[in-house]
Amino acid sequence: MTTSTPPIQEHWLALLQENGYRVTGPRRSVVEIVANHHRALNPYQVFELARQRYPRLGLVTVYRTLEKLEALGLIERVHQPHGCHAYLPAAVGHQHLLLCQGCGNAEYFSGDDLDDLIGRIAARTGYQIKEHWLQLFGLCTACRAGAQ
Ligand SMILES: [Zn+2]
Numbered sequence: 001m002t003t004s005t006p007p008i009q010e011h012w013l014a015l016l017q018e019n020g021y022r023v024t025g026p027r028r029s030v031v032e033i034v035a036n037h038h039r040a041l042n043p044y045q046v047f048e049l050a051r052q053r054y055p056r057l058g059l060v061t062v063y064r065t066l067e068k069l070e071a072l073g074l075i076e077r078v079h080q081p082h083g084c085h086a087y088l089p090a091a092v093g094h095q096h097l098l099l100c101q102g103c104g105n106a107e108y109f110s111g112d113d114l115d116d117l118i119g120r121i122a123a124r125t126g127y128q129i130k131e132h133w134l135q136l137f138g139l140c141t142a143c144r145a146g147a148q
C-alpha cells in the first residue's frame with residue numbers, strides 16, 4: 001500500500017503558512033505526527049515520534065509548533081490525571097472528550113444532558129453560564145482487556 005498524504009495535515013500546513021508561519025522540515029514532521037494520531041500526546045512523545053522522521057528535530061521546535069497549532073485552534077490541549085499536558089487534533093464543533101488513562105486514546109462524543117445541571121448551577125450562583133468543557137477519563141476496551 002502506498003502512503004497517500006492525508007488531507008488533514010495539508011490543511012494544517014496551509015493554515016500555518018497563511019498565518020505567516022514558515023513550514024520547515026522539522027515543523028512539518030511535528031504537524032504530521034499530531035494530525036495523524038487520535039491519541040493524546042505530550043510534547044515529549046511528539047518529539048520522540050517526529051524525530052523518527054526528522055532526526056535533527058529539536059524539542060523547542062516541537063513546543064513552538066504545538067503552540068502555534070493550538071493558537072490556530074487546530075489542536076486542543078487536554079489535561080491528564082498525572083498533571084502534564086497533552087495535545088489532540090481539535091474536535092469540530094462542540095464535543096466532549098473521553099480519554100483513556102492507560103494508552104491516551106481519545107474519543108470525542110457529542111450530546112449531553114448537562115442542561116439541568118447547568119441550570120441548577122446558574123440558579124445557585126447567579127452566573128450566566130455561557131460555555132462548558134467536559135472531559136471524562138477511563139480505560140478503553142484494549143486497556144481493560146490488558147488489565148485483567
Ligand atoms: Zn487505552
Ligand SMILES: [Zn+2]
Nearest residue numbers: 094096112132
Ligand atoms: Zn456539551
